[in-house]
Amino acid sequence: MPDGLITKVAAGTVTEVTERFRTILETKGVTIFAVIDQAAAARSAGLSLRDTVLIIFGNPAAGTPIMELAPLTALDLPLKLLIWDDAGITRLAYYSPETISRRHDLPPETVTALAAIHPLTDALVAPQSSS
Known part of the structure; x- marks a missing residue:
């Protein structure tokens, strides 16, 4: 695994x-920029790929000052979460805020601004209650 990559396992299919995750983001008022x-x-190109979805999301109020400080952070921001099927196990992965901050030589407080990804993904992998 690449340095700074966090991976987790979530119950359910990639679609589920x-x-x-979309519901969690919408409930928290987080902007979803794209779901790819x-x-x-791949199918549209006549190719086959396991279920794989990339979600690009963030909070412009948190990300904009970081991009103003260091324009190249726009290569990492908005945040991205990859969800894929790994032989029947749904995994998700993202780069840690510390990695993004270190990559762009940002001040320590930027880690705090980006750290919201941890509880968002923790909520995603938390056991689902049956109602």
């Missing part, structure tokens, strides 16, 4: 996990 179904894109 993607929908849960990479498997569908």
Whole structure:
């Protein structure tokens, strides 16, 4: 695994996990910039790819000052979460805020601004209650 990459396992299919994450983001008022179904894109090119979805999301109020401070952070911001099927196990991955901050030589307080990704993904992998 690349340095600074955090991976977690979530219950459900890629589609189910993607929908849960979208709901979590919408409930928290987090902007969803794009949801890219990479498997569908592969199919449109006549290729096959395991279920793979990339979600690009963030909070412009948190990310804009960081990009103002260091324009190249726009390569890492907004935040991205990859959700994919790994032989029947749904995994998700993202780069840690510390890695992003270190990559762009940002001041320590930027880690705090980006750290919201941890509780968002923790909520995604938390056991689901049956109602």
